[in-house]
Amino acid sequence: MALNNTYDAYDARPVQQETAVGAGAQILLLSLLGTAIGMGTAGWLTGLAFAFATWAVLSRALHRSRLPSFGPANRVTLGRAVLVGGVTALVADSFRGAPPVSLLVGLTAVALILDGVDGKVARRTGTSSPLGARFDMEVDAFLILVLSVYVALDLGPWVLLIGGMRYVFVAAARLWPWLTAPLPPSTARKTVAALQGVLLLLASASLLPRTANAGVVLAALGLLAWSFGRDVRWLWRRTPREKDAPDTVAPDLLAQR
Numbered sequence: 720m721a722l723n724n725t726y727d728a729y730d731a732r733p734v735q736q737e738t739a740v741g742a743g744a745q746i747l748l749l750s751l752l753g754t755a756i757g758m759g760t761a762g763w764l765t766g767l768a769f770a771f772a773t774w775a776v777l778s779r780a781l782h783r784s785r786l787p788s789f790g791p792a793n794r795v796t797l798g799r800a801v802l803v804g805g806v807t808a809l810v811a812d813s814f815r816g817a818p819p820v821s822l823l824v825g826l827t828a829v830a831l832i833l834d835g836v837d838g839k840v841a842r843r844t845g846t847s848s849p850l851g852a853r854f855d856m857e858v859d860a861f862l863i864l865v866l867s868v869y870v871a872l873d874l875g876p877w878v879l880l881i882g883g884m885r886y887v888f889v890a891a892a893r894l895w896p897w898l899t900a901p902l903p904p905s906t907a908r909k910t911v912a913a914l915q916g917v918l919l920l921l922a923s924a925s926l927l928p929r930t931a932n933a934g935v936v937l938a939a940l941g942l943l944a945w946s947f948g949r950d951v952r953w954l955w956r957r958t959p960r961e962k963d964a965p966d967t968v969a970p971d972l973l974a975q976r
Contacts, residue, residue, distance in 0.1 A: 734781045737789040738774050741797040745770035745804045752805055756819055762812030769804040777854065784850045792841035795833055796855050802830040803862045810869045823869070824924045830862060831916045859912065860885050866919040874922070874933050881915060881940050884947055900957060902950055911946040915939050 749766040752758050758766075777797075781789070805826045809818045837855055841847040867882030892898035902908075918939040922932040 734786055734789045735778055737794065737797065738778045738781065741777075741801060742770050742774040744798075744801045745773070748801055748805045749808055752808060752822075756809075756812075756822070758808065758812050759815050761814060762808040765811035766804055766808030769807050773800055773804065780850055780854070784848070786848065786850065788846075790841070790846035790848070790851065791844055792837045792846050793851050793854060795837035795840055796851065796858055799830045799833045799837070800854075800858050802826050802833075803858055803865065806830065806862065807865050810865050813869060813872065820923070820925060824920060827862070827866065827916070827920050827923065830858075831913075831920065834859060834913070834916070859916070863915050863919065866916065866923060870919055870922045870932075870936060873925075873929070874936060878936055878940075881919065881936070881943055884943055888947060888951075897957065898951070898954055900954055902953065905950075908946055908950065911942045915943060 745766070749758070749763065749770070752766075753763065806823060809823045809826070812818055834855075837851075841851055864882030864886070867878050867880075871878040888898065918935050921927070922936050925932070927935065
């Protein structure tokens with residue numbers, strides 16, 4: 720009975736307020752972008768959809784995880800998510816006309832820099848959690864997807880392989896549960912994941928000739944395919960008994976924490 724009372728006494732409102740603040744910050748950023756560049760309907764709708772989806776999914780995850788507090792590291796990641804929402808809106812708006820490249824690059828660069836901050840904050844404050852690591856990973860993955868879409872407008876749809884590879888892996892894991900087994904820590908995996916954002920950002924900035932940009936993005940795709948292939952091979956080599964046993968641990972191919 721005591722355990723049930725403790726479970727029922729959990730108050731989710733303090734952590735839920737944090738997600739509401741994040742949604743408000745996202746709308747504020749969209750308003751600033753709209754005022755600065757005259758963002759069109761597609762940019763607004765995409766940005767608002769991102770804000771709502773982030774709020775809804777994160778609120779549900781927080782309620783299920785029953786975290787006692789949101790934590791400083793998750794606040795950093797939420798700030799990164801707001802920046803990614805801004806980048807998403809700019810990329811959606813780019814279908815009607817080229818957005819200010821300096822603005823898109825600036826928001827992306829700050830989001831990538833902060834990617835190395837939230838994990839350190841979590842470790843130093845002792846607030847690391849599975850939810851925080853997953854939140855960080857999903858923000859990273861979505862930013863890579865959005866940048867892939869933007870670069871694909873110039874170089875072709877093959878660039879979308881970079882942004883879609885992780886989502887294909889997650890879909891495949893539903894068919895083959897052995898893919899959900901936890902992977903050992905890997906510096907190479909983290910390095911390749913970090914390079915995806917940097918190389919796509921370089922291609923987005925249009926500082927190099929188109930041919931050089933294609934080479935940069937092709938290198939990113941090659942590294943990512945190698946990293947995924949190595950991990951899939953490692954998982955496949957596990958014993959048949961382990962392959963047949965579903966594991967609830969999410970794959971950590973892009974996690975930075």
